[in-house]
Amino acid sequence: MQIRPISPERLVAELADRLAGTGPQRRLRVAVDGPPAAGPGTLADALVDPLRAQGRPVLRITTDDFLRPASLRLEYGRTNPDAYYTGWLDESALRREVLDPAAPSGSGRLLPAFWDARTDRATRADHVTLPPNGVVLVSGAFLLGGGLPFDVTVHLVLSPAALTRRTAPEWRWTLPAFTRYAEEVAPAGFADVVVRVDDPRHPALVESGQLN
Numbered sequence: 335m336q337i338r339p340i341s342p343e344r345l346v347a348e349l350a351d352r353l354a355g356t357g358p359q360r361r362l363r364v365a366v367d368g369p370p371a372a373g374p375g376t377l378a379d380a381l382v383d384p385l386r387a388q389g390r391p392v393l394r395i396t397t398d399d400f401l402r403p404a405s406l407r408l409e410y411g412r413t414n415p416d417a418y419y420t421g422w423l424d425e426s427a428l429r430r431e432v433l434d435p436a437a438p439s440g441s442g443r444l445l446p447a448f449w450d451a452r453t454d455r456a457t458r459a460d461h462v463t464l465p466p467n468g469v470v471l472v473s474g475a476f477l478l479g480g481g482l483p484f485d486v487t488v489h490l491v492l493s494p495a496a497l498t499r500r501t502a503p504e505w506r507w508t509l510p511a512f513t514r515y516a517e518e519v520a521p522a523g524f525a526d527v528v529v530r531v532d533d534p535r536h537p538a539l540v541e542s543g544q545l546n
Contacts, residue, residue, distance in 0.1 A: 345537055347384065354385055373534060416511070
């Protein structure tokens with residue numbers, strides 16, 4: 335295991351190089367996992383152009399577009415951390431519409447967005463075709479440890495103090511969910527790449543596995 339400080343720009347460049355060279359002739363399903371305060375969507379967005387520049391078509395997916403309907407998601411209230419942890423993300427839809435068709439033997443026909451949480455209705459998104467060498471980047475929280483079929487996993491980790499400090503006050507009710515995730519799943523122990531982001535200007539790269 336190697337831990338080293340790295341600039342945000344160099345982090346993106348190194349991750350893009352490694353992902354571009356991973357299974358270059360097949361589709362690649364990548365999780366960028368972490369609490370919203372860690373910025374998984376920001377990192378995933380930053381990887382898009384460098385990957386495309388290296389000849390890998392990219393489809394960006396956010397779990398915000400794969401939440402369950404409000405009647406299920408908020409069944410136990412709007413600020414229930416256990417429900418947030420286990421009941422907000424529609425893992426079945428994410429698997430069915432994105433991860434399974436993005437598998438090497440899948441159809442390559444993906445749905446980029448499934449549910450609009452603002453209107454609480456299904457989106458009208460069109461299916462898109464991901465080429466055989468394409469990369470699907472999925473960002474969000476609680477992506478690891480539940481059996482979702484990712485090929486490469488990147489986990490962004492914050493210390494408890496940093497997580498509390500960088501979580502907006504109106505979302506601090508979610509903090510127990512991230513404590514559960516760290517204790518029960520321990521994603522930092524098995525993700526392919528772990529990045530410490532207590533200070534987003536000075537991340538530290540932890541390599542706990544090898545990309546194939």
